[in-house]
Amino acid sequence: MALVDPIQIAIAAICVASFVLYNSREEILFRSKLLEMRSSVKKLLERRRNSRRKAILSVVELVLFFALIYLAFTMKIFWAVVVSNSMAPTFERGDMVLVQTLFVNPEKGDIVMFERGDLNLPVTHRVLKVEDGLVYTGGDASGPDARPVPRDKIIGEVVTIFGSPVVVKGVGKYFILDATQLRDITPFGQEYLFYKNLIELFRKYAIAIIVISIAAYVYLTVREFTA
Template structure:
């Protein structure tokens, strides 16, 4: 037999033997055989086919990896760009919604001082900022409440707290009030800044109207008409708020384009 026939016989015998004994070894054997064939074509015949194939595969793999890397970076930059466009619109919108929710539900509001019983801390016609988000009256706090003995809400300082019973007193009065309060009857507490209530001086004079009755004050009927307009705006407050929010979103979206 010739060398070629001997070689083919040996390869076939090895193939069937490995196929019967161990398929993993067969795969390794075939891989090794293919590897040596490739080397023979490269070095013996000086063939460029296999190097070109390997080079092409490497280029394709490298290109795919680079493409995925670029797409990943572009996606990341796109997300950052979207965040940068959305956040300047979203943050003011959320702040506005929170403030509107607090104001419309009267969690924070301005109350008018109608008497001089809290002088000099609060004078008549002052506006004082009140909150009822967290009402926990303690001695010295300024609170707002209703009582049957007063025609309008009263703003006085807490004189003493004994269990559920609260006694109040005006700063300008020598003796405590002749009524007692329960915690649930208190409408709110004055918001303090550096230990002092936040007030707007001499504005309440323009707002002291009984809007259900026509009144002519020293400021004339024009002020009454203004108060009527404000009353109607207050009734439509939620609707106006929604319209303003939608308009803000529309303008913000338009400016981005």
């Protein structure tokens, strides 16, 4: 019986071990590459989802922006200055309330703006009841009005959020002309004149400002997508 040389056995063992290790290394590398590919695919899909989401949000923002511009220019929604305290404490003289003319269906408890023949300015009071095509109104502080208002005289309704009207306190005082408080040519002197001129300047260049704003928004959006 021939004896096996121990050196040959050792060499064979080393070859087998090297082969196993080599295959294991190749398998590890293959799995690593596979994981990298999976990670790359996931990142690509996530990037596409984010891009699609950003595109949808940008379109929604643009639609809302143009909708607000349309509503403002067509007076479908606007700010009205309160000139008396008849609705105190809900809102007071010098406040500004948000009024909309899109959906006008006066019901008890609503606050509506309407025209009255004996006054030059519209009145904003609360609806007390609606009966036979007539809207009975009154101020929270002044009480019921003397006569009801026909529905066709209702200009709009005050916008409310969770039952509370949208009010900006005190800003409207700069737009109220009061003959009993006249000082020079305005009720609030140079401060009032400054704000008046500022608003007139904005109205004059409103279209240019809007175009520049839209262009800047589109530029920033495109830049974000291409970054």
